[in-house]
Amino acid sequence: MGSKAAAISSPVPVAWYPTLAVFMLAIGLIVTASFFIYEATSSRRNRSLAKELTTGAIASLFLGFGSLFLLLASGVYV
């Protein structure tokens, strides 16, 4: 090992994983709920595709990272 070698650690501290998982999943689920409420209540005519897609994208972003951190926190290191 040369002196130049620097230790590499994870980009997010391991101790944060459970907290991050809880919060990101909570936000993700709330956005998912609003997505489905919008789908169910708005009628076919005045539904906006852009709004649906952005809500879905935000929800999947939070759910995706949330489930990743959930996996990491529970010991499944992907």
Added chain:
Amino acid sequence: MGFRFDLLLLFTTLVLLLTTTPTVLSDVILSKVDRRIDLTSQIVRVTSTLKVENAGPGPVSEVLLTFPEIQAKNLAYLKATLNEGKGKVKNSGSNLPINVANPEELPPSLIFHSVSLPKALGEGDSLTIDVLAVFTHVLRPFPEEITQADIQLVLFQDTAHYLSPYAVKVQSLTVKLPKARIEMYTKLENTNIHGSDIKYGPYENLPPFSYAPVVVHFETNQPFAVAQELVREIEISHWGNVQVTEHYNIVHGGAKSKGEFSRLDFQARPHLRGASAFRNLVAKLPPRAHSIYYRDEIGNISTSNVWGDPKKTELLIEPRYPLFGGWRTTFTIGYGLPLQDFLFGSEGKRFLNFSFGSPLNDLVTDNLIVKVVLPEGSDDISISTPFPVKQGHETKISHLDVAGRPVVVLEKTNVVPEHNQYFQVYYRFNKLSMLREPFMLISGFFILFVSCIVYMHVDLSISKSSASYLAKLQWDEVRATIQQVISIINQCLSKHERLEASLHDLSRTGDVQACKTARKTADSSFKEYSKELKPLLSFLQSSPQATQILPKVEELVAKEKELQERLIAKHSTIVDCYEKKIGGRELENRVASHQLKVVALKQEVEDLLDYVEEI
């Protein structure tokens, strides 16, 4: 007595050798040889201190070490270091390079290793080398089969004279035995015994290839744990973990057990009825090891214990049953380690710095396979090991993988604890590749949402002309229209509030002009709203589906209109009064009737709105 025959064979070749020794080798003489053989565990460690002297004219740059073939095949590890002076601390860093040498004219029953000296030895110069040779499977149980109550006796054979192609001036040999019974040992001249040490020598002025076979027969109850196969899997996750999984296939390599096994006897007097067995194994894991598990095919094995301190983690594991000679067990241990302790980066490359051998104490591994699973997307892989190993490559599909992870496979036979040295696996990895896993999860969820959107947008009915389908379409249209009406009414109501607010401002500031402009904007937007409402209402009137709801909607619109008028009337009255500077009671009297009506209408409109929204 196979080995007696071996010895005989060896002896005859040696005698032959004596007559044909090449002159090249005789330039070197060993002025002093000190050998210590450690037999306290199943792994035989022979430490020799050689004082090499060049007696010939030419320079000497390498020294030959000799092992008989029967020993050489069990040689697991060989290390030579330069011993610089007696008083100084031994410089263990300067390992001398060792190659297998096969000088011609020498018989194949002897295996030679040549040690390259750091600088050539001139005439008359001398230096001292420490040689450590580690052998496995050389302690031969005798008798080969014992019962539970018997003690385990083993035989060890070697030569009392140092086997060397060079003449040896002075030499001695110490055999260190475990503190137990010594059944028998070969007595030569100058043989002494001190406690559990047997000392042969000193012997002086022996010619090259001197050989004096000695045999020691002694009791040993050390664990003869031999892992016939050990697969270590080291999986790197850049999310902060190095996961190690070790699959052991362990056998007791000592004297075979015969007869029946009595658990009662073993439990009652373990030292008499089962002295040769071992109950537990101790693994020395790296510090900060976490999530440690110990299991086999059946499931978790609960008999284990962990102690941790900042320097190491000690894991004591007890197999499901004590192991007697020839008995075997298989199990798996696994643990996670923090990434930053083992993964480093230098010059754009990353490398894993990990220990090669098994963490179990005093374990002989017949066949060790180390698999290093690198993260998906690693490339430009290279390996650096302190000793030669067989290398291979595989791919492994694990969680959230598409192409699979590259796996480096290192294989080595006959591994002893001395091989627990660090090896490095270098690879190149793009940081963005870490986002592959979250991206896969995100796209998975996104596909779910998109499919929901598609499901809601696509018309899935088969018959596009059926009455119920058409009715549904119309009903959808009616609903959409009613929603639009409701939203317009809501906008109107918010405009009303704006007007009320402007009146409020008027009573505070007395700014009539601001109130008038508010009225103007309200008027224009009311006009717009009524224009927008017209087509919607006419559609509802024409639609047969809306007949039930239509009266309510019309009532709602009418009431709203009335409310609007009343409000405007109220507004203009107040503004009028302010302009004419009529205040106090008079103003209140004029407004009171409007105010009552406005409140009543507002309530009605809200009730109707609630009713229509319910549909």
